[in-house]
Amino acid sequence: TQTVSQSDAHVTVFEGDSVELRCNYSYGGSIYLSWYIQHHGRGLQFLLKYYSGNPVVQGVNGFEAEFSKSDSSFHLRKASVHWSDSAVYFCAVSPNTGYQNFYFGKGTSLTVIP
């Protein structure tokens, strides 16, 4: 059974600060990893993904994430947040079975204070 853990339910930072949202997963095989963002009252929107190659991947709006096989992690980072980055962020894992079924973490709510 694969699990996805987002250790921080809530993170609050000031505008211009850097932020790291943590994601750890438990799965023994080959996987795909993604991050999604959900603004209040909206659906989830794709941010970035990783499957192989460079462990640091770039996404939209200045977000990046780094894969670590040794730590079973895929943390999301942004160097300088904007108030509009306030949202809930979901980490997702998909076992490489060819069917692309994703398993989501419980989400981290990011609040950026202007």
Next chain:
Amino acid sequence: EAAVTQSPRNKVAVTGGKVTLSCNQTNNHNNMYWYRQDTGHGLRLIHYSYGAGSTEKGDIPDGYKASRPSQENFSLILELATPSQTSVYFCASGDAGGFDYTFGSGTRLLVI
């Protein structure tokens, strides 16, 4: 623009009634998914489909049925709605060759 459209946006149903949530995608994706989102649980997979005519059980299928009559449409059916099914439901589509989903805007269901 390719999209996933859910209807209705909001729904109030009575306990024991039948509810059908509809999803339409214009992405020409093979795969479609139904999730529910509840506080403290994140998103949980209810049913999914790999193409027209196919439906598969996800992690929490009990109390739900699904129907995929065409590539574009995927419905979630609650034959006998219960208050525990009050939730926000999201439909998503995905290409079998890729791994980024496109989500709909959600359907907020209240069962009273």
